[in-house]
Amino acid sequence: MRKIFDGAHGTRLEQAAYTPDFMERFWRIGAEGFWKLERMQHYDEGDFPSYVAFRSGDWGHSLQLIEELRSEYEEEFGKITESGIGLRRVRVVERPVTPYIEWELNILHVKQEYGEQVSVLEAERVAQYERTEPLPELCVLGTEAVYVLGYTPAGVPDGATRFTQPDVVARSHAFLRELYAMGGRGGGLLPPGDRTLGSAGPGALSRPSGCGDDRRPAPLPKRGAAGRSPGVVARAADDPSPGWGVFQISDIRR
Template identity: 40%
Template sequence: MIEQLGDIPAQLLALDGDKEDFRLHFWEVDASWKLERQLTFKEPGTPSWLAMAEGDWDKSLRLAGEMRAGRREHQRELDRCGIVQRRIRFVCEPPTPYLQWELHLLMMWAELGEAIRILPVEAAAPRETRAALPEVVVLGHHSASPVMYDIQYTDGVLSGARKFTDGDLIDVCRREIVEYWEMGEDLLQYFPREIVNLPPPTPQGV
């Protein structure tokens, strides 16, 4: 069903509205599930990404490390509220420059408490008969009012989301994400073996 989300009517949220709507619902649920399928994005508002794109890998990693403190506080608030975050991240070999950079950040998030698993992009192929799977976030596992977002990008940059509130649809999509999750490998095992010793990624330009 995830692969059909683009054909299902949804509430379209512009970027500012998407962020506000997400914050409104996020802190009211018991868990979140995130499926990340695309292998490259642009994050021009993130200094660490900009340094990577410009070819300064050492600076990129240093700036990424400076994000740890804020993320630690975020994780403490999640723990206080009893919210569990789970993410399945599809990867390719060799990784794209964006993916290599993002996995360094995700490794920090995993060390701080987010549950992240890795899955080869080939595992998505059976559902990708027409197009790549969308980027999906489901808020709520046992919550009475779950919400789901089909995250939208324009030229690789976050631009908004399509919002779903149909409980039956969300249940089906959540189960599909859980299936991928159960197939995945813990990032804490994957990263030291496959990512940490790679040479710096190719500059991307901005």
């Protein structure tokens, strides 16, 4: 990984600066698209309703809330597709699979149905790149920029370091393409030859440990005035870009 950023100077962005910087660039990246590498095995998704239900132990309600997002995902991913932007994500999965990963794979399964291309990669497949440290959390926006994303120990987004040097962006893009090709794709979002991480149908993963249907979920946050779930990025009144709808902030910032 050091070869990708060898000698390059990045610009540190606090969280409040990272989100608008990302969004300002996103809508002009075109077919080169959005590429995301997820290496951590848990993120704090804040007050995203399905995540709140999952954390409270109500696995069934959590999956129901994911299903209820389908019409909104269809609309928002449609806008991105119409803009000519490709969406690709590499999700690294460790064994044993964490409850968070089981939950996230359901989200990713639905997103894949509406246009995001997801590749799931066993952690042992990336061991050759992690001899000194884990792979970083990366987000590549076309030929515009690559962000190395930061997090607190609890998995809360904590800004990013932005690199815009063309050679650094190109190397990052090539690396994510390589990882993407190594992973497993398709309806089940599974590594090749493995049928234990998920299923071909949404909402069919086994209930994670610690999530019991007999537990009452915590009260869900109320939806905002604009009809978006809390944690969704709202646009400025003069922002001409398509709306983000149900894209929770974590889709952008993590």
